[in-house]
Amino acid sequence: MSIKISSLAKKLGLKTPDLKKQIKDLGFEIPKNATEIEDDLADLILSEFENPKEEEKITEEVSENQSEASIYEEIYEKTLEKEIIKSQRKLTAGKERKISDESVTKEEEELIDLPKEALKIPSIISVKEFSEKTGVSAAKIIGELMRNGILASINQEIDFETASIIAEEFNISIKRIRDEASLEDMMEGNLENLLKEDDKSDLQERPPIVVVMGHVDHGKTQLLDYIRNTKVIAQESGGITQHIGAYAVEVQGKKITFIDTPGHEAFTAMRARGAKITDIAILVVAADEGVKEQTIEALNHAKEAKVPIIVAINKIDKERANIDKVKAQLAEQGLQPEDWGGQTICEPISALTGDGVNKLLEDILVVAELENLKANPNRPAVATVIEAHLDPSLGPTATIIVNTGTLKIMDNVVIGGTHGRLKVMKDSRGKKLNKIGPAQCAQIAGIDETPYSGDILQVVPDEKTARRQAQQIKDLIGLKNRKTTGMGIDEIIARINEGKMKTLKIILKADTKGSLEAIKQALSKVKNEQVAIQSIHSGVGQITESDVLMAAASKAIIIGFHAEANHNVKKLAERENVEILRYEIIYQIVDELKKLLTGLIEPEIVEITLGKLDIKGVFLTKKKEMIIGGKVTEGKIEKKSKFKLLRKGEEVGRGEIQELKLVDKAVNEVEKDKECGLKVNTSNPIQIGDILEVMGFEKRFKSL
The missing domain is CATH 3.40.50.300 (P-loop containing nucleotide triphosphate hydrolases)
Known part of the structure; x- marks a missing residue:
């Protein structure tokens, strides 16, 4: 069914060209000479142009004798009722059977043809694709997005969290497709994360x-x-x-x-x-x-x-x-x-x-x-590059092993910071292959650039996605590589702390076997219950490229005692961000490692005072919730911070700051000498003149 645009414009008090513009603003392309639109779209437009004074009418229905809080509550309930009715009308728009605004019966809900099983949705999906997958018109989806404060056109992409909210409105169950690799995991080569999302029921022996x-x-x-x-x-x-x-x-x-x-x-x-x-x-x-x-x-x-x-x-x-x-x-x-x-x-x-x-x-x-050993063959492939080179006839080629899924000829793929479409796939005898499954290997061609050994290959839906993800990975790699090459102890401590390591791994190289044994014995005395030194490799001689690669793979540092590293080794260490520390005296090694271990010790969580607030007014009190006003007299206060409630210098309760407002603007923190409004959660009644002592927590490290 359809309706004339001119009739709808007249009903809304608009000119036909203005209405057409509004339709386009919603993301729908209609021909310039169109005279009619579908009922679903018409219903959506009508729902967005309802009487703007509706809320005023609701307010008029409320008794003058009611308190401010109860008036607000009744207005909220009536407005919510209207919104529910509007949503129900949108749900059933375009159906042959007319459904009233007042209610939707169980029998009427059965008329709505919605999927019964959970639909698999990717992390990012366009409104149009979401409409096609769910069977719900794009007009209704855009309407629900608008009702949730999101303006989106039919071609705009929404994330899975947003899609799940909209799906819930239509009683549709959706499930995230876990076949897609995160860009960070692809960049880092984190196969454990890439493969762990497979359902156990899908796994087969490999x-x-x-x-x-x-x-x-x-x-x-x-x-x-x-x-x-x-x-x-x-x-x-x-x-x-x-x-x-x-x-x-x-x-x-x-x-x-x-x-x-x-x-x-x-x-x-x-x-x-x-x-x-x-x-x-x-x-x-x-x-x-x-x-x-x-x-x-x-x-x-x-x-x-x-x-x-x-x-x-x-x-x-x-x-x-x-x-x-x-x-x-x-x-x-x-x-x-x-x-x-x-x-x-x-x-x-x-x-x-x-x-x-x-x-x-x-x-x-x-x-x-x-x-x-198991993998899921029935999903888009994730594979690892074993080696790669530039072939005179095929261009950039790579030998890959499939970790999970099935890789097919003509698949669109992302490999590290490059992408392509697989036009060639051969086995070790040069035989052409159409597809390979988990733990199978092949030489592939059709990619834009030569990847690196260890790069992750991920199959994606189309060339556009492949190009976009490859660029995003390049950007991430650029950010990762934009770092200093200093060898300072402070940098090492910071990196170890960020990695939340509990063991300091080291590679020891010394000029003689006797020196090596003496260093090992000295380090065995550096102990702590929460931290350990682990020598993963030791040897006599110069520091080699193999040492650097092992350190990079194991997140270890290299300690050289009268052991040098040549120019190529230093350049490799710089590229792989591996620390090489060289010493001439054994006790210096022990002292420096003690400093490193200080950064590894489990921190002590210490409660500190962030700031204080003098209560100037109490405006609304509900069960466990209060709206108050005050002035920050010391430090600063932060949203979601815990606080102590002080009265005449003594603690009378505790709570948490839920919201902060500076004038009419919601903020995350308020500094000294500024007045603000707060919504707090506490079981202790607050009085004018009380002090809120806002608390924070700080990590402090002990020395060995």
């Missing part, structure tokens, strides 16, 4: 993601090559092997995804950017050489990442192989082998002949089952 680590020349690459060449998934075989940083194999009908990156530095680089994507670490140790410096370093990286470790004792075919010696060395580093009564799987293998490799793969499946 393959484990495995990284292989160890000392140089102990056989990492040889092991990966053997597995790739003998266990590659059948459908991927037949092509030319391409190094894409990750690949999948099949064992006993189950898949395992291996990250194929050189050394543990790449693994740590991803962790330094926040990406915690691996489920299991394989630590390769040569049976003829045993545990080496890089073995310990890789072990510490894996421990810090909190991933299960399986040890592959490689090169058992060598004459000088000594498996028991390797196990003893591992036990010294805290990895007690299973056959020695510990919990660490130690599998003797030969990556050259293949001996023990099948058993190693079976061990991975056993550990994966214990880890209960």
Whole structure:
């Protein structure tokens, strides 16, 4: 049904052109030559042009003998009744059956075709999209927004909180879509936050993601090559092997995804950017050489990442192989082998002949089952970049592993500060893929710029959203990187306090083994019940880029005793915001760390006086609520602050300031020598001449 615009204009006492302008102001585009509009829109306009003197009529109905408070209450109730009637009329506008202004019966409500189940709504949605999802006309939605003090056009976006208020007005249940990554989590690579919102009922078993680590020349690459060449998934075989940083194999009908990156530095680089994507670490140790410096370093990286470790004792075919010696060395580093009564799987293998490799793969499946690895394949994908480069023919490309959801060809994606539409997706054999699910890997192309290792990929609805979010992430990264590069103790304390850390993690480097042991012993005496120093890695020699990456990943600081850092290491530390503190005397290290720990100690919460207010008037008293006036005589008073009520110098009660007004303006605080009005919550009656002592709370740190 429709109504002539001229008839509606006449009814409202407006000229037709003026009414058309009002309609456009509401966000509706109508043709210049339109002569009619829909009934729903007409009803909405009528509801907004009701008699402006309605409130005066209500006031006239109130008895002159009533008190001011009861008059206000009755006016409020009558106005509320009118608003309810108006809202009900809007709810049923445009229905064939006429519903009176006075009430809406249960039978009449059933005529309104509203969704019965909770609708999934994104964090941001336009009025038009909200209308399409709910089945409620845009006119009614805009009307409800106006009634809640929000002026919005049909194309304007509203947040989820606003949408939920409007949905409640129409008895519609909505639920936030939790598939969308927050920009901060994407920037920080916080996969834990990105993945935790999935409903448990949606989760399905997924393959484990495995990284292989160890000392140089102990056989990492040889092991990966053997597995790739003998266990590659059948459908991927037949092509030319391409190094894409990750690949999948099949064992006993189950898949395992291996990250194929050189050394543990790449693994740590991803962790330094926040990406915690691996489920299991394989630590390769040569049976003829045993545990080496890089073995310990890789072990510490894996421990810090909190991933299960399986040890592959490689090169058992060598004459000088000594498996028991390797196990003893591992036990010294805290990895007690299973056959020695510990919990660490130690599998003797030969990556050259293949001996023990099948058993190693079976061990991975056993550990994966214990880890209960699951993901939701039925949602837009979240993935992590393993490596990226500029391809001469494809342009910017990236190797990614899907963490959750399903990634499809032609998906619009955001990756860190760049975006694009996936036009190419290939496996490790160069075969084109249409989609991949959780823990699967692929090389992708179609993005605007080359991303970084550890960047998070998120599928978004359209190109416009992708472009906007990529720019927002760039802006966030710019803000994050706009910081000083000073190495001062004060800056370290501030950063630790902001991070709410209870443990100070350090990496120790010294010129000799004797110095290293002396420093460890001295630091073991610096103790406190609430704070601890944890040495996550130590070694003899210069400070390296690997040390910096580990510190960045673990939020640790580096302490060097007669240990230098070259120019490249310093530049990396500056970029990653890692503190390198170098000392010549051991006791200076202890003193400086004590200062750092002071910033970590649990603060003592101390009650302080913010200000005082002299009560000059008491205007309205209700149960537990009062409206008062007064003058600030000391300090300042703040909204939502607690207060003590003082009478003749003695405390007679306590309460909280609910609202503050300076003249007619609502404010958050009032300073000394200014008069103000307050709405307070207290169970103790306030009298003229009382003093409000407004309280605040301050954190104070103790020294060790």
